[in-house]
Amino acid sequence: MTKIIRRERLVPNIHLLEVEAPEMARRCKPGQFVMLMPDERGERIPLTIADWDAEKGTVSSVFMAVGTSTQKLALLKAGDELPVYAGPLGKPAEIEKFGTVLCAGGCYGIGAIYPIVRALKEAGNTVYTLIDVKANFLMYWEERLKRYSDEFFVSSRDSFFDCKEYIPNVLEKVLQKSKLDRVISIGCTYLMYTCSEATRPKGIKTIVSLNPVMVDGTGMCGACRCTIEGRTKFACVDGPDFDGHAVDWDELFYRRKSYFEDEIRSMCYWEKESLLKE
Amino acid sequence: MADKKTELSPELKARQKAGFIEEWRKEMRKAIPVKERMKMPRQKMPEREADERNKDFEEVNLGLKAKEAVIEAKRCLDCANPQCVAGCPVGIDIPTFIKLIEAGKFSESARKLKETNSLPSICGRVCPQETQCEEVCNLKKATGVPVAIGNLERFASDVERMEGDVFIPKIPPSTGHKVAILGAGPAGLTVAGELAKKGHQITVFEALHMAGGVLVYGIPEFRLPKKILDAEIDYLRKLGVEFRMNFVVGMTATLDDLKQEGYEAFFVGTGAGLPNFMRIPGENLIGIYSANEYLTRVNLMRAYDFPKYDTPVFPGHRVAVLGGGNVAMDSVRTAKRLGAELAAIVYRRSRVEMPARIEEVHHAEEEGIEFHFLTTPTRFIGDENHKVKAMECLRMELGEPDSSGRRRPVPIEGSEFIMEVDLVVVSIGNSPNPLIGQTTPELEIGKWGNVEVDWDTMATNMEGVYAGGDIVRGGATVILAMGDARVAAGEMHKYLNGSG
Incomplete structure (x- = not known):
């Protein structure tokens, strides 16, 4: 069992989960993920690691409460225990001195991209950070990200911000002004797809952190297979990072929503069973 | 991939012979003439109706009743030169355990099984006996119908478990040697059992949240009920084996990290990965x-x-x-x-x-x-x-x-x-799991992604590191994994005692 140190709502629907995992905390690298199960009947789900503290022995993730598993997680509190918390899994993000790198994140990806922003800055890159939020009250970790960013951009449709655009439009504008050596994008599939399309014409290497359905997360089941440059890859052991220009996005969109009806059934069942009982 | 022939070790041969000439065995052989034994029909495994069982996940086979098991045991001719033992990848003393059933000593029979096989109630259910022990059974040569060795193995170990009379062997004083077993599948569990009985301190590291490997994620309830597996895992815990779940070796910690923690010998049984x-x-x-x-x-x-x-x-x-x-x-x-x-x-x-x-x-x-x-x-x-x-x-x-x-x-x-x-x-089929190779650069990996071993000892190229099962073979059976594990356990014991 893995003990929860902290579970708090960062912004509506997005939560931080910090757990006690000393062995893992010593080995985490940017871009890796954990597999966890919120309770004994839960599903095994992957969450990207958003931070860790080797001295304190803790590992953190940021997640969005969307399905049964994440809703269950969102109700847990410090002191509760998770029956499954395994990792760190997946290949770490490539961190080198590339030159100027733009990191684009949205929703849970604002947290998930933070270790990458930090590591890229520490590796001597000029780091631009571009965050997408629907509205100003959905922004979190702005200060931390700014600490490691040479430039900080926001795309939003909220009158609070100057910008009234989606993330690829802002990315294109940055591209017109600056020479980027690499773009890294983490967030919902659509965000990563649109960022990859925005950089495709100029051929700027764009790395995306794919989020297909997983079951074991250790290269045994093949649930997470994706087509990359026409070849099947397993996101859990070959990824999760891939070249955004080589991903078969259509396939990923379809595969990600393949359990849509079951997810609704599961939510309804759980709400009826657990919430109404109390 | 290279395959391995089972050959009886000299000790096993000697033990086999010693059992054969024991008085009670001689008397039992005399009691019923061979001709009569050969006439007895093979006892059919009772099973649930097809139309009922194909709608649920309850076990299909119900197991032999004591009376049927004793008759089936009588069919065994107790040959002077039995072939069955060599047909078994873990070298079970088959004639002895069967004759103990014939004598009505069911729990003793289960103990005999456990001398060479840590998971008999599992093997009795999932082994392909017809291509192993039963294939070479002398009764098969004579009559075409071999002794139902697998069904008898299941019977003896089920009786022991159901009577709640599971024998826990006396563990010798701790040797102080720490052994890390990577993967709680059939191979890992076998090594754990063998080495725990020798007094070593065993920790099994498992990536999933339940022990058993393919026995828990792969083989369905209707063929191997979880409670059978749980009982076997419980037995290992009683032998002093410690389990650490949710531990992905290579990722959560590497072999080197575990060495730092004082582990001296390792068994890599991380099994199948990457489905084809x-x-x-x-x-x-x-x-x-x-x-x-x-x-x-x-x-x-x-x-x-x-x-x-x-x-x-x-x-x-x-x-x-x-x-x-x-x-x-x-x-x-x-x-x-x-x-x-x-x-x-x-x-x-x-x-x-x-x-x-x-x-x-x-x-x-x-x-x-x-x-x-x-x-x-x-x-x-x-x-x-x-x-x-x-x-x-x-x-x-x-x-x-x-x-x-x-x-x-x-x-x-x-x-x-x-x-x-x-x-x-x-x-x-599957290819071997890639994680151990990716995270242990010194470990020699073959062209199929398998861990390379010396087939006589199951030793890898790294000192003190042994491997067996699907991580070596790619995709085989539970019993072949257990056979590898027995060899590895013997060698690891020698290694820990400084004579390996």
């Missing part, structure tokens, strides 16, 4: 599972009880399972139990080449599984939502034998036809 696919168009359509994913969802994650359990599985009305092994049989019978109208095996060779246990094939047939032999899919066809709706298949014919000795299937030109399906389970 057909590499034909449309394979990533929705509704196409690897057998590993399908079975893991249903067995480990209990998708058959969705939405009580959160993990879903596509039910499938017309299900095709590609392959002819035990995993394929497990998958297709699972599909039937989940309500499929059509649950079919699609296999590119013919019936005789199927590697599955004969019993599983019989059971599948009884349960209404269809078999499409000499058929192979060439592409999958999806609907507008990228969900599989059909597959195009080719008919095959058998040509010349290939390297496996089986006749090679050759496509018949122009024989394409469409088979309508809404769920496909690809069950054509």
